[in-house]
Amino acid sequence: MVDLWDVRREYTQGRLDEATAAADPLTQFHAWFEDYRASDPLEPNIMTVATVDAQGQPWQRVLLLKAYDPQGFVFFTNYDSHKGQHLGDDGLACLHFFWLEKERQVQIQGRVEKLPRSDSEQYFHSRPRDSQLGAWASQQSRPIADRAALEQSFEAVRERFEGQQVPLPDYWGGYRVRPQRMEFWQGGAHRLHDRLEYVQNGEQWVKQRLNP
Ligand SMILES: Cc1cc2nc3c(=O)[nH]c(=O)nc-3n(C[C@H](O)[C@H](O)[C@H](O)COP(=O)(O)O)c2cc1C
Numbered sequence: 001m002v003d004l005w006d007v008r009r010e011y012t013q014g015r016l017d018e019a020t021a022a023a024d025p026l027t028q029f030h031a032w033f034e035d036y037r038a039s040d041p042l043e044p045n046i047m048t049v050a051t052v053d054a055q056g057q058p059w060q061r062v063l064l065l066k067a068y069d070p071q072g073f074v075f076f077t078n079y080d081s082h083k084g085q086h087l088g089d090d091g092l093a094c095l096h097f098f099w100l101e102k103e104r105q106v107q108i109q110g111r112v113e114k115l116p117r118s119d120s121e122q123y124f125h126s127r128p129r130d131s132q133l134g135a136w137a138s139q140q141s142r143p144i145a146d147r148a149a150l151e152q153s154f155e156a157v158r159e160r161f162e163g164q165q166v167p168l169p170d171y172w173g174g175y176r177v178r179p180q181r182m183e184f185w186q187g188g189a190h191r192l193h194d195r196l197e198y199v200q201n202g203e204q205w206v207k208q209r210l211n212p
Contacts, residue, residue, distance in 0.1 A: 013186075073108060137158040188212065
């Protein structure tokens with residue numbers, strides 16, 4: 001057995017207090033996200049997205065958060081991928097942000113909806129052309145014989161769309177996660193961390209502290 005019992009550190013960077021935390025979780029998320037972004041991490045918008053398949057098996061993968069506002073949190077992907085199959089048109093997802101340098105994590109649970117196609121088109125066309133071609137070349141999450149087959153697929157779509165705008169594939173677009181619960185975690189000394197949970201109750205958010 002590899003024993004990691006002595007691998008440990010104390011978390012001492014800050015406190016999260018219900019008296020000063022924002023009344024709504026989006027404002028709190030924005031404050032923490034901007035604070036993390038200001039520390040100049042390589043990819044500030046990295047998150048883990050969990051979905052559950054038809055057998056109840058949880059899956060997770062890293063995705064990029066591409067937008068957020070009071071409506072929810074947006075990411076883009078292939079609708080035929082594993083996650084797309086789990087989510088369908090209105091599945092449940094859990095987003096997780098882990099900002100080690102700040103000793104913080106944020107968890108967001110909610111129902112997803114597909115973005116209107118016009119919004120996905122707008123984002124798709126803002127991407128570098130090769131990324132747009134990549135969305136055509138990859139049948140995300142399906143088996144493929146080898147790397148060469150993927151590169152041939154990319155070359156084929158490059159030729160196919162030569163000299164024209166790359167259209168948005170039917171199977172590609174955005175999902176918006178509409179939060180129903182959000183939790184903010186700030187590491188504390190002696191493992192006495194601060195946890196604040198916001199739960200949606202009609203139009204209101206109810207905020208409460210949780211035991212660490
Ligand atoms: C840093 C990073 C960013 C990623 N961003 C995305 C993304 O925005 N959209 C996406 O579909 N996959 C993204 N991926 C790939 C996913 O982690 C995953 O492999 C892919 O979406 C297939 O997942 P699935 O088979 O569970 O559907 C990213 C991976 C990493 C490591």
